[in-house]
Amino acid sequence: MAYTRGNLAVKEKASQERVTQQRYKETTKVVTRRTGLPAREKILYLITLVAVILVGGALMSRYAHIYDLNKQAQSTISDIKVYEKTIADLQVEKETLNNQVIENAKQLGYVEASGKDVIYVPRSTSTKSTGTESSSNTASSK
Template sequence: MAYTRGNLAVKEKADERGYKAQRYRETTKVVTRRAPLPVKEKLLYMVTVLFCAAVMGGLLWQNASLYNVKRQMYNLNTDIQAISAEIKELTIQKEKLEEQIPQKAAELGYVEPVDEGFMIEVPANAKTGGNEDEITTARK
C-alpha cells in the first residue's frame, strides 16, 4: 500500500497496481423465499371466511323471508279491497231487492196484515192434554 500525503486509507489506482479494471460488474440478486403459511393460520383464515359467508347467508335468508311476508301483506290488502268493493255492490243489490219485495208480494197475492204484530195459533188444551179440536189465538 502506498503512503499518500500521510493517509494510508487512500485507494491505490488500478494502473499503479499492475492490473486492469474489470469490464463487467458482478451483481447479485437477493431472492427471498416466503415461508408457506402454517396449517393453523390457514384454518383460522378458512374458518373466518366461512363464518362471514354464514352470517351473510343468514342475513340474505332473513331478508327473503321478510320480503315474502311483505308480499303476502300486499296481496291480502288487495284481496281485502276487492272483497270490500264486492260487498258494497252486493249491499246495493240487496237494497234494490228489498225495495221490490212489496211489489213482488202483491203480484203473488200476499196482503199486509191490518194489525201490527203477528198471530200464533195455539191449541186450547195443549198444556192440559184435553181436547185438541179447540184452537185459541194469542197475540203478541
C-alpha cells in the same frame, strides 16, 4: 461532423466513450422467498371465512323470508280490496231485491200487517216423529 449552436469544434471521442461506458451496468437483485402460512393460521382463516359465509347466508335467508311475507301481505291487501268491492256490489243488489220483494207483494195483493195484528202460524211437520210433535206442542201451547 455535427453542427451545434454555431460551434464546429466538437469532440467526437467523448460521445463515443459515453456510449461504450453505458453498454454494461452491474445490477444486483435481492430474491426473497416467501414462506408458507402455518397450519394453525390457515385453519383460523378457514374458520373465519366459514363463519362469515354462514352469517351472510342467515341474513340473506331472513331478508328473503321478510320479502316473502311482504309479498303475501300485499297480495292479501289487494284481495281484500277486491272482496270489499264485491261485498259493496252485493249489498246494493240485496237492497234492490228487498225493495222488489215489497213491490211484488203489493202487486200480488198482500197487505202489510199493522203492529196490533198478531199472526199465529201453526207448525206443520212433514215427518211423523215424536220429537217434532212434542216441540210443536210446546210451541203452540206458549
